[in-house]
């Protein structure tokens with residue numbers, strides 16, 4: 001299946017997000033909150049940055065999807081992430097794990113491995129994060145939030161993590177990789193300058209949650225669509241931008257304004273395996 005066959009599905013899912021406006025609970029890092037929320041709003045979804053463990057029993061039953069991101073994890077935050085993830089999974093609501101900067105400490109790696117046990121629908125990381133989380137790194141390396149691997153270097157790690165966890169695994173980068181352990185899909189949208197805006201990957205994880213909310217039975221397709229849409233918004237944004245700060249603004253505007261003709265002509269998705 002090539003871009004042409006994927007593109008109508010991408011448009012259908014974006015339209016469903018706009019129509020249904022799914023409520024997406026985000027327990028995300030402090031750096032990313034603003035961009036994640038604005039990305040979700042411009043895509044048509046409804047973000048809610050509800051973090052407290054005290055609020056999970058009341059709030060989480062009403063959401064349509066959850067996004068958990070450990071980018072600025074402290075021991076105080078972990079119980080609410082676990083409680084929300086556990087409840088979401090119990091209620092059959094899709095949830096996304098972003099293991100941001102997972103290899104920067106043993107504490108964070110252990111927390112992420114415990115979260116993986118709570119059955120995320122999708123795990124979305126960059127190349128280094130997926131390699132570390134899958135246990136493929138030869139040793140625990142102190143890495144920050146940026147990837148030191150190409151996404152394509154993480155294909156085997158992503159497949160193995162997908163098979164061991166039951167989640168769809170997405171690796172962001174120059175080519176976004178999405179796999180359920182059997183199929184491997186490459187999304188070739190996006191632009192290099194997106195790496196120069198912090199939290200684009202976190203925002204993508206939030207967007208994946210919104211797409212899962214409207215098509216929970218097709219997590220691989222929903223993830224591929226979200227990645228393509230976000231990448232296209234970045235490409236259009238870059239045409240209007242002077243640098244990362246204005247790209248941030250134009251990316252949001254472009255996502256908001258995406259129309260059918262643009263989506264159908266810009267989607268670049270291929271099967272890699």
Ligand SMILES: Nc1ncnc2c1ncn2[C@@H]1O[C@H](COP(=O)(O)OP(=O)(O)OP(=O)(O)O)[C@@H](O)[C@H]1O
Pocket residue numbers: 100125126127145146147172173174175176189190191192193194195197198199200201202203204227230231234
């Ligand atoms: N070299 C590149 N060429 C084209 N697009 C890219 C490139 N690098 C990143 N992107 C785009 O940026 C998006 C975010 O990917 P990235 O790998 O930078 O996330 P991340 O490292 O998790 O970011 P963060 O941790 O800051 O949130 C990708 O899905 C892709 O669309």
Ligand SMILES: Cc1ncsc1CCO
Pocket residue numbers: 029031032071072100101145198199201202
């Ligand atoms: C810069 C940074 N540090 C921890 S999380 C984060 C945002 C990108 O993941």
Ligand SMILES: [Mg+2]
Pocket residue numbers: 098100101125126145201202
């Ligand atoms: Mg990231």
